[in-house]
Amino acid sequence: MKKLSDLLPPGADPKTELGKSAAFASVFLLFWSMTFLADFSSAYDDLFTYIGREKILLEGAVMERFSDLMEGRFAGFWPFLLCLAVTALFHYLSFTRSHSIYVMKRLESPLEFYRRVFAFPLLTLAAGVLLVLLLTGIYALIYRFVTPEAAYRGLTLDFWEMFL
Amino acid sequence: MIEITNLTKTYPGQTALSGVNLTLAPGEIVGLFGENGAGKTTLIKCILGLLPYKGQITLDGEPITRKNIACLSFATAEHSLFPRLTPAGHRDFYREHFEKFNGRRFDGLMDFFELPKNKPLSAFSTGQKNQFEVILALSQGADYILMDEPFAGNDVFNREDFYKVLLGILEPHETVLLSTHLIEEVSGFVSRAVLLKRGQIIGDADTSGLDERGISLIDYVKETYRYRPDRVGKALSDITGKEDDHA
Numbered sequence: 001m002k003k004l005s006d007l008l009p010p011g012a013d014p015k016t017e018l019g020k021s022a023a024f025a026s027v028f029l030l031f032w033s034m035t036f037l038a039d040f041s042s043a044y045d046d047l048f049t050y051i052g053r054e055k056i057l058l059e060g061a062v063m064e065r066f067s068d069l070m071e072g073r074f075a076g077f078w079p080f081l082l083c084l085a086v087t088a089l090f091h092y093l094s095f096t097r098s099h100s101i102y103v104m105k106r107l108e109s110p111l112e113f114y115r116r117v118f119a120f121p122l123l124t125l126a127a128g129v130l131l132v133l134l135l136t137g138i139y140a141l142i143y144r145f146v147t148p149e150a151a152y153r154g155l156t157l158d159f160w161e162m163f164l
Numbered sequence: 165m166i167e168i169t170n171l172t173k174t175y176p177g178q179t180a181l182s183g184v185n186l187t188l189a190p191g192e193i194v195g196l197f198g199e200n201g202a203g204k205t206t207l208i209k210c211i212l213g214l215l216p217y218k219g220q221i222t223l224d225g226e227p228i229t230r231k232n233i234a235c236l237s238f239a240t241a242e243h244s245l246f247p248r249l250t251p252a253g254h255r256d257f258y259r260e261h262f263e264k265f266n267g268r269r270f271d272g273l274m275d276f277f278e279l280p281k282n283k284p285l286s287a288f289s290t291g292q293k294n295q296f297e298v299i300l301a302l303s304q305g306a307d308y309i310l311m312d313e314p315f316a317g318n319d320v321f322n323r324e325d326f327y328k329v330l331l332g333i334l335e336p337h338e339t340v341l342l343s344t345h346l347i348e349e350v351s352g353f354v355s356r357a358v359l360l361k362r363g364q365i366i367g368d369a370d371t372s373g374l375d376e377r378g379i380s381l382i383d384y385v386k387e388t389y390r391y392r393p394d395r396v397g398k399a400l401s402d403i404t405g406k407e408d409d410h411a
Contacts, residue, residue: 010257011248011284102214102244106233107261 007119009094021124024083025131028076036139039069040146047151063151066143071161073139074132078163084121084128091117136162165189166211166308166339171219173206173363180206181217181363188308191336195350196343197385198360204343205240207360208310211341212238223308234262237306239297241313247286251279251296255303264305269333273299276329290317298326302333312343320349327353351381359388 004014043064048055095101095113104113140155171184181203188194198204210217213228223232238244246254251274259265274281277295285293298314315323323346331353334340344350351371359367367388374384385391400406 009248010246011250011253013248098247099240099242099244100246102212102238102240102242103246105214106212106236106238108230108234110230112261 004120007115007123009091009116010100012091012094017120021127024080025127028080028128029131029135031076032073032135036069036073036135040139040142043069044146047148057148057150061151062153063143063147065153066140066155067157067161069143070136070139070157072164074162075164077128077132080128081125084125087124088118088121091120132162165224167220167222167225168207168211169220169222171207171210171217171221173203173210173215173217179363181210184219184363184365186358186365186368188339188341190307190339192356193334193340193354194342194356194358195347195354195381196341196358196360197345197347199389201362202360203363204360205312206363208238208240208312208341208343211310212236234264234304235307237301237304237309239301239309239311239314241294241297241316243293243297245285245293245297245300248284250282250284252281254285254296254300258300258304262304262306266303266305270299270303272333273302273329276325291319291322294318295322295326302330307337308339308341310341313345314342315344315346323349347385348382354381357381357384359385361389 004018005012008014008017047057047061047063049058050056095104095117101113104116107113136157140157144152144155166186166188168184168186171181171186172179173181184203184207186207196204196207206215209215211221211228213233221228223235226232228236246257249257255265255267255270258270259267277292277299279288279292279296279299285296288296294314294317298311301309301311301314315326318326327350330340342350342354354371356370357367357374358365367384369384371381374381379387
């Protein structure tokens with residue numbers, strides 16, 4: 001298993017790179033989760049009416065579909081992808097601007113160069129996809145177990161619509 | 165042996181090298197001389213495969229590919245260093261990727277030039293970067309060490325020290341191709357002089373042969389380049405309108 005520093009341009013600080021990725025992931029995590037919870041609680045509240053302080057489920061009320069709640073939820077993934085592409089470009093430019101690409105071209109394995117340009121952005125992309133899957137699972141569990149049984153409409157989901 | 169046959173390199177609207185034929189044998193220290201734009205850097209970059217070209221360049225009869233390119237090292241005034249990496253980090257990187265990396269030579273030269281080992285290269289002066297660039301080229305374990313104006317920005321004492329050290333440390337099989345304008349300075353150091361003009365080799369001579377003929381390297385270069393010593397005087401006379409006292 002390669003060290004993280006072997007997946008970055010020589011001299012790049014893995015802690016800084018990881019820190020940037022973690023900060024980025026945290027922002028998306030917070031934004032996606034807060035907007036989901038806000039939309040979910042709004043849809044949930046629409047199921048009820050209040051008589052005095054008593055909360056009563058409206059007759060025939062059904063919860064907004066999970067697929068509708070999730071539509072466009074992860075649209076922020078595209079800017080995230082763009083940031084990863086820019087990161088890879090910066091990695092590439094770090095070799096060309098410093099002319100250290102002359103050294104990379106003298107290495108026996110051409111993969112060494114490509115690994116140091118693309119590996120970290122690709123790993124971050126994989127982590128991003130995992131985060132999306134994890135959040136989708138968590139949101140599905142919230143939807144499944146918080147929605148009143150009478151208003152529950154199943155867990156259908158159009159995967160791509162989450163990103164559009 | 166590096167053999168260059170009928171090497172031609174063109175840029176849009178310009179021919180940088182035209183039909184160059186050159187052989188570099190093991191153990192030679194070759195000075196590559198020529199005016200700005202003569203094609204020195206282009207020739208070196210073609211050998212290293214950094215530029216596409218027409219013609220043939222072989223190393224011990226084989227084309228230069230990833231398999232054998234570690235036999236070549238390169239020191240350039242452009243600096244091919246990793247700016248955020250320290251010298252110690254460079255040593256580790258080279259040791260990992262170049263099988264024949266000479267750590268003893270690296271450490272010895274680092275001590276000789278009194279370069280800091282744990283400071284990122286971005287904090288080095290241009291002169292220090294030049295020195296470190298050359299140290300890496302010499303320590304890579306390459307049989308052919310290509311240098312392109314490696315001392316641009318270094319003071320004369322530094323350069324003189326360096327030539328002495330270089331002559332002392334080179335193994336008999338190590339070949340140096342040194343592109344420089346400092347002809348007089350390297351005259352006691354190179355064993356052969358190759359002269360480029362407008363992309364063509366116009367002179368190729370052993371310095372020992374020149375010595376035997378009583379010709380200095382600088383005179384050989386001037387003669388081959390058809391240098392006109394009265395040119396300055398004429399120009400001054402034309403500009404100032406005074407009679408030439410400088411010829």
